[in-house]
Amino acid sequence: MDARIREHAEIIVDHSTDIQAGDNVVVYLPSEAEDLGVALHELIGDRGANPLYLNYSDRADRAFLRAREDDFDTPSHHLAMYEEADVVILARAGPNPSEKSDVAPETNAAYRRAYQPVQKERLSTRWCLTQYPTGGYAQLAGMSTEGYENFVWDAVNKDWDEQREFQAQMVEIMDDADEVRIRSGDDTDLTMSVAGNSTLNDYGEKNLPGGEVFTAPVKDSVEGEVHFDMPLYRYGREIEGARLTFEDGKVVGHSADRNEELLTGILDTDEGARYLGELGIGMNRAIDQFTYNMLFDEKMGDTVHMAVGSAYPETVGDENELNESAEHVDMIVDMSEESVIEVDGEVVQRDGTFVFEDDF
Structure with missing residues (x-):
């Protein structure tokens, strides 16, 4: 594992979220960020906290939004998870940042309205949103994969x-x-x-x-x-x-x-x-x-x-x-x-x- 991934995880755990023994921690990452997830779990275990590891997929989100289109319900099970969480860690990393480009604006707006109570509950935790470098985001930025990795970690792993x-x-x-x-x-x-x-x-x-x-x-x-x-x-x-x-x-x-x-x-x-x-x-x-x-x-x-x-x-x-x-x-x-x-x-x-x- 790249040593910079470990440093990234240490900054999240110690600086960004200050994870303590007994904390319930939701780690919510795309599969492309598994190395970061592994590093986070090692550190969460070392601090005596309790992780819940979830993957998310922009492809799956797109499929749901295009199938449902409107009349969304607030997802009470999602809300309940954040009500029990002390810390939430999320990362952007998917292979295609344009995956949901063909979801209608009114569908996005309807879903955001239904999801608002969940968002409020997440924001009440000690949360951190970060980036894991992938080829898809490197392409979006017009950079090589290696160049984008250097860019991300230079911006993240600092004093x-x-x-x-x-x-x-x-x-x-x-x-x-x-x-x-x-x-x-x-x-x-x-x-x-x-x-x-x-x-x-x-x-x-x-x-x-x-x-x-x-x-x-x-x-x-x-x-x-x-x-x-x-x-x-x-x-x-x-x-x-x-x-x-x-x-x-x-x-x-x-x-x-x-x-x-x-x-x-x-x-x-x-x-x-x-x-x-x-x-x-x-x-x-x-x-x-x-x-x-x-x-x-x-x-x-x-x-x-x-x-x-x-x-x-x-x-x-x-x-x-x-x-x-x-x-x-x-x-x-x-x-x-x-x-x-x-x-x-x-x-x-x-x-x-x-x-x-x-x-x-």
């Missing part, structure tokens, strides 16, 4: 305490903020309030790799237009050139250069899908190229991302409304050129470089 300290500088700026303004090129000028909300430092716990700071906008405060100039890969299909217009926090206009109907389906999932649930700022310099995988792309050091749909409860202050939705869909703006982030009127990032970096 997360050092990354936490670097990102803490941005958390300090955001925690005192009232208003954030994002400007990029001629097509993006968006303002939002974050007053009363908390900014979190993602350094490889729930998402591995980590490498962002994120918060929630005040629900009705988002105003302006944003052009997401980096593609979004969702349900096995690529949305290019997404544009959203906000008034009083709500998406009142949208378009896309490619697969606009998929974007429409996401926004029509429920009422909350037309509001922003997250503003994130990428800060992981080890992620230096776009790979069509949001787990990595949203962490790039010269990007911001915004998610339509649900907000993370821990980011929303007691006096502010929590946006709820069955969706949480991140979209990215490239901030490397002709771009600034302003916090309360002060520029804190220009063309991808932060105010606390030497070359600002």
